[in-house]
Amino acid sequence: MKEQNSIPVSKIERSAKFVGTGFKIGGNYIKHYSKKLINPEHSRDELNEDNAADIYNSLSQLKGSALKVAQMLSMDKNILPKAYVDKFSQAQYSAPPLSGPLVVRTFTKYFGQTPEKIFDTFDIKSSNAASIGQVHKATLNGKKLAIKIQYPGVGDSISSDLKLIKPFAFRLLGMSEKELDVYLKEVEERLVEETDYELELRRSQSFAKACSSIPNIVFPSYYPELSSSRIITMDWMPGMHLREYLKTNPSQESRNKIGQALWDFYSFQQHRMRAVHADPHPGNFLITPEGNLGIIDFGCIKEIPDDFYVPFFSYTFSNVLQDKDKTIANFRKLQMIWDTDTPAQVEFYYKNYKEMIELFASPYAAEEFDFAPEDYFKKLYYYGERISKMKEFKQARGVKHFIYVNRTNFGLYSILHELKAKVNTRTYTPDLSIWHS
Amino acid sequence: MAVNSKTKIVDAYIDYVLTHNEKPNSVYVFTKNIKMKEGDFYNHFSSFDAIDSDIWLELLEQTITDIQNQEVYQNYSTREKALAFYYTFTENLKNKRSFAVYSIKQAGKSFHTPAIFKKMKASFEQYADALIAEGLDSQELTERKFISDKYKDALWVQLAFIVNFWVTDDSAGFEKTDEAIEKGINVTFDLMSRSPIDNLIEYGKFLAKNGKITYEGAK
Numbered sequence: 308m309k310e311q312n313s314i315p316v317s318k319i320e321r322s323a324k325f326v327g328t329g330f331k332i333g334g335n336y337i338k339h340y341s342k343k344l345i346n347p348e349h350s351r352d353e354l355n356e357d358n359a360a361d362i363y364n365s366l367s368q369l370k371g372s373a374l375k376v377a378q379m380l381s382m383d384k385n386i387l388p389k390a391y392v393d394k395f396s397q398a399q400y401s402a403p404p405l406s407g408p409l410v411v412r413t414f415t416k417y418f419g420q421t422p423e424k425i426f427d428t429f430d431i432k433s434s435n436a437a438s439i440g441q442v443h444k445a446t447l448n449g450k451k452l453a454i455k456i457q458y459p460g461v462g463d464s465i466s467s468d469l470k471l472i473k474p475f476a477f478r479l480l481g482m483s484e485k486e487l488d489v490y491l492k493e494v495e496e497r498l499v500e501e502t503d504y505e506l507e508l509r510r511s512q513s514f515a516k517a518c519s520s521i522p523n524i525v526f527p528s529y530y531p532e533l534s535s536s537r538i539i540t541m542d543w544m545p546g547m548h549l550r551e552y553l554k555t556n557p558s559q560e561s562r563n564k565i566g567q568a569l570w571d572f573y574s575f576q577q578h579r580m581r582a583v584h585a586d587p588h589p590g591n592f593l594i595t596p597e598g599n600l601g602i603i604d605f606g607c608i609k610e611i612p613d614d615f616y617v618p619f620f621s622y623t624f625s626n627v628l629q630d631k632d633k634t635i636a637n638f639r640k641l642q643m644i645w646d647t648d649t650p651a652q653v654e655f656y657y658k659n660y661k662e663m664i665e666l667f668a669s670p671y672a673a674e675e676f677d678f679a680p681e682d683y684f685k686k687l688y689y690y691g692e693r694i695s696k697m698k699e700f701k702q703a704r705g706v707k708h709f710i711y712v713n714r715t716n717f718g719l720y721s722i723l724h725e726l727k728a729k730v731n732t733r734t735y736t737p738d739l740s741i742w743h744s
Numbered sequence: 745m746a747v748n749s750k751t752k753i754v755d756a757y758i759d760y761v762l763t764h765n766e767k768p769n770s771v772y773v774f775t776k777n778i779k780m781k782e783g784d785f786y787n788h789f790s791s792f793d794a795i796d797s798d799i800w801l802e803l804l805e806q807t808i809t810d811i812q813n814q815e816v817y818q819n820y821s822t823r824e825k826a827l828a829f830y831y832t833f834t835e836n837l838k839n840k841r842s843f844a845v846y847s848i849k850q851a852g853k854s855f856h857t858p859a860i861f862k863k864m865k866a867s868f869e870q871y872a873d874a875l876i877a878e879g880l881d882s883q884e885l886t887e888r889k890f891i892s893d894k895y896k897d898a899l900w901v902q903l904a905f906i907v908n909f910w911v912t913d914d915s916a917g918f919e920k921t922d923e924a925i926e927k928g929i930n931v932t933f934d935l936m937s938r939s940p941i942d943n944l945i946e947y948g949k950f951l952a953k954n955g956k957i958t959y960e961g962a963k
Contacts (some may be wrong), residue, residue, distance in 0.1 A: 405926070406823075406824060406926060406930070407816065407820060407824050407827075407828075408820070408824050408825075408827035408828035408829050408831050409827065409831065409849050409922065409925075409926050411814065411816065411828065411831070412828075412831035412832075412835065415832075415835055416835070421814055423750045423814070423815075423816060431816055459919040459920075459922040459923050459926070460915075460919055460920060460922075463915070463919075463920075508824065581941055
């Protein structure tokens with residue numbers, strides 16, 4: 308009984324944060340329209356920027372899953388106005404830390420001992436914050452270790468956070484709540500998985516093993532005996548984050564090598580494992596001093612079922628797109644075209660989705676693709692801007708798997724763009740027979 | 745020998761109240777059942793309530809010993825020391841959960857501190873006083889007339905709140921209690937540290953003394 312009492316309390320606290328945001332946004336709109344009265348030229352960009360800053364501020368105080376959703380929205384550059392994206396991108400790095408005593412407490416709870424007894428040295432100040440936890444440095448038997456500790460109560464707050472975020476997501480994406488539900492459920496599932504550190508540990512080990520043949524990729528070793536449902540212990544991986552690496556002005560050759568490693572890592576997972584590390588934000592990768600790509604986070608894995616994989620990737624690996632009837636049949640399988648659509652609607656969605664798929668598949672078109680030129684990304688961006696303004700796209704279309712598969716691939720593309728890398732896109736192709744049988 | 749009979753009494757007492765969900769009828773029957781002289785009981789405790797009281801006191805003293813044995817403890821700020829105290833206290837409490845739940849229910853709710861917590865409270869206040877003095881000394885906490893004397897009461901209220909929260913907490917590993925501690929203690933310490941209100945009062949004082957708002961007649 309009491310327990311139930313406590314949940315709404317924290318929910319009220321959280322709601323209060325969001326209500327605050329709502330008021331502020333209202334204020335920003337007033338500001339916008341009053342400025343517009345004086346100066347009709349006043350652009351909506353400024354308004355978006357004000358709104359984004361306020362939304363971001365209240366999200367960053369919420370931490371946990373709300374922050375995660377902010378990260379996610381920031382990855383989907385195609386559906387969000389630019390100002391939102393820039394602000395949300397900040398969420399990819401820091402969050403306020405757990406107190407030292409709570410860190411000690413977490414250890415005594417799971418191992419019956421304080422960290423200073425378990426490790427030779429343990430740095431009580433965290434070295435990085437992740438969205439649902441933080442990382443501490445430690446040493447044991449001369450080995451440097453990274454220890455990830457989860458904030459307490461993250462798992463519990465996910466569904467209530469998502470409910471709170473709904474009206475905002477719905478505002479930002481312009482979908483109805485009911486349509487949004489299918490997608491939010493998918494997001495919730497992934498987020499809940501992410502809080503399961505035992506699952507993450509098992510996946511990290513199995514992915515590291517499965518991907519061990521890919522050149523220029525390194526994984527840390529994991530220590531199950533020093534891990535629990537709230538703690539993951541792994542090797543400390545030296546290296547730079549992507550942005551730091553880019554500041555060192557690396558050679559084209561070095562950038563291509565990193566880019567190729569990244570491309571191979573994702574191709575291998577998507578086309579051979581059919582399960583993919585679906586969190587390609589720059590904080591999850593390190594460039595080691597040897598110039599290899601280190602992969603340090605397996606919290607978010609999306610398994611790609613055949614009934615999605617086969618129709619979707621047929622566009623990239625076969626010439627289905629030349630055949631209108633087959634293409635439409637596939638669009639129906641992916642629920643991008645509905646049985647209830649009129650012939651005019653079918654034509655409309657066929658045209659627009661074909662354009663999207665063509666854009667998506669461009670890197671696969673030739674053996675080599677250069678991610679450096681702005682052109683391709685401008686096209687993506689304009690396409691996103693254009694459809695986000697079309698009322699036909701206010702409806703949520705497409706099966707739920709699109710969320711993470713799109714996030715993964717567009718995330719990958721934008722990292723490769725930042726790297727200005729040229730990659731061979733045919734390294735790990737699927738077994739082509741599936742499309743001819 | 746003496747220590748032995750004391751532990752024997754405490755263990756038998758805990759066992760009794762948890763199996764019967766009430767206190768033994770009399771010291772006579774109780775000591776007879778555990779084959780002990782009644783006099784031995786009174787050597788250690790004056791009544792059954794005194795045992796409750798002693799268990800709580802022991803819990804508190806054990807917690808203080810435990811945290812002081814942690815190497816990092818000495819390097820902690822006052823805020824962190826307090827956090828460590830509450831975390832360790834609830835950790836130790838876990839080993840006696842059934843008894844604690846029984847004991848708190850027996851004590852009932854009242855405005856005044858129930859008798860069985862008096863000894864623990866006295867000992868806690870000693871600890872809190874030392875902690876606050878340290879915080880005031882390092883200026884982590886702010887000295888405020890009349891109010892800073894009440895800081896230790898705020899910490900006691902937190903302890904009572906957290907213990908009560910923990911009693912009804914059914915989250916796995918009492919994770920919600922951890923959250924309650926982390927959030928509650930941080931707020932308490934935020935309030936005890938220098939805040940915008942202090943600056944506002946200072947500014948008010950300054951304006952009252954040096955501001956342009958003066959009475960015409962005062963000249």
